[in-house]
Amino acid sequence: MSNIATPDSITIIRPDDWHLHLRDGATMASVLPHSARQFGRAIVMPNLKPPVTTVAAAEAYRGRILAALPDGMKFEPLMTLYLTNNTEPDEIRRAVDSGFVHAVKLYPAGATTNSDAGVTDLRNCYKVLEVMQELDLPFLVHGEVTDPEVDVFDREAVFIERVMRPLRKDLPELKVVFEHITTRQAAEYVAEAEGPIAATITAHHLLYNRNEIFKGGIRPHYYCLPILKREEHRLALMTAATSGDERFFLGTDSAPHAQGAKEHACGCAGCYTALHAMELYTEAFERAGALDKLEAFASLNGPSFYGMEPNADTITLRREQWTLPATLPLGELEVVPLNSGETINWKMV
Numbered sequence: 001m002s003n004i005a006t007p008d009s010i011t012i013i014r015p016d017d018w019h020l021h022l023r024d025g026a027t028m029a030s031v032l033p034h035s036a037r038q039f040g041r042a043i044v045m046p047n048l049k050p051p052v053t054t055v056a057a058a059e060a061y062r063g064r065i066l067a068a069l070p071d072g073m074k075f076e077p078l079m080t081l082y083l084t085n086n087t088e089p090d091e092i093r094r095a096v097d098s099g100f101v102h103a104v105k106l107y108p109a110g111a112t113t114n115s116d117a118g119v120t121d122l123r124n125c126y127k128v129l130e131v132m133q134e135l136d137l138p139f140l141v142h143g144e145v146t147d148p149e150v151d152v153f154d155r156e157a158v159f160i161e162r163v164m165r166p167l168r169k170d171l172p173e174l175k176v177v178f179e180h181i182t183t184r185q186a187a188e189y190v191a192e193a194e195g196p197i198a199a200t201i202t203a204h205h206l207l208y209n210r211n212e213i214f215k216g217g218i219r220p221h222y223y224c225l226p227i228l229k230r231e232e233h234r235l236a237l238m239t240a241a242t243s244g245d246e247r248f249f250l251g252t253d254s255a256p257h258a259q260g261a262k263e264h265a266c267g268c269a270g271c272y273t274a275l276h277a278m279e280l281y282t283e284a285f286e287r288a289g290a291l292d293k294l295e296a297f298a299s300l301n302g303p304s305f306y307g308m309e310p311n312a313d314t315i316t317l318r319r320e321q322w323t324l325p326a327t328l329p330l331g332e333l334e335v336v337p338l339n340s341g342e343t344i345n346w347k348m349v
Ligand SMILES: NC(=O)N[C@@H](CC(=O)O)C(=O)O
Pocket: 021, 047, 112, 113, 114, 142, 223, 224, 225, 226, 253, 255, 256, 269, 270, 271
């Protein structure tokens, strides 16, 4: 921990969110201003129902997002395609030509919310991945095996051995983002691997370990996938995020679900953090005495990986306590944000 007195405000280049769920329709329209207030751009996840599997669908979705953006707000949605067993190499060429599709997303079938249409075996997709490698289109990976024999807390670490290493051995020049990493194994793998690889890290995986899910009872709003892990893993993620290593950057994985779908006998995975994401990241970096590393992680490393310029403006967070609302009406959903009813220490100006 640094002994230097921490500041009462921090100004950084406007960050981007490299992993975001906006959903669609009225919910998307209500969620969007939360993200647009904090972030200049976001990689928009394609796990809609039905999933965004074509450039035409991504173009229509992008149009709906831009149409929903309130007047006077600036925000660039960076679109992605949902990879299926049947994605055609030509779709990848169209994606690159489009200029607005910036990545392709892997959902192993059954791994997470709206992953039913996902890939059952990555070997079905090698023709597509070869074209992505050739054309430099990033491959974003939900990195968990779906084998029910594997303990849910081990699914990310096992994925590295069973899927990630063989994939990157076969396609060493493919640009890969290991999304929302949650383990020491993933942080170490990304830090040490050769070739073009990076990882996004959520605010909640930096702040919490798995005890948070069970504090005083079962707390479904802390349930997301990959699930929160032990403290040793949280510490490894903090080390990675604050290391200054360009391979690690911000991705909130903010994912709105209806209150009733989370407070349920079989509750959905996903935490809603779009409202207060930068406040949470600032808190995490401050606790590590690493506020000076926040800008690289939040605003510089992501654009550098994607070959973009950083944003031209800045944001400021002030040390100021405020309490998260119990629920947020977000279009057709009533959403309980992460930290609902709790007081946090930073506030975006
Ligand atoms: N992270 C989650 O727990 N949920 C995400 C899906 C995902 O990113 O895996 C969602 O779409 O709700």
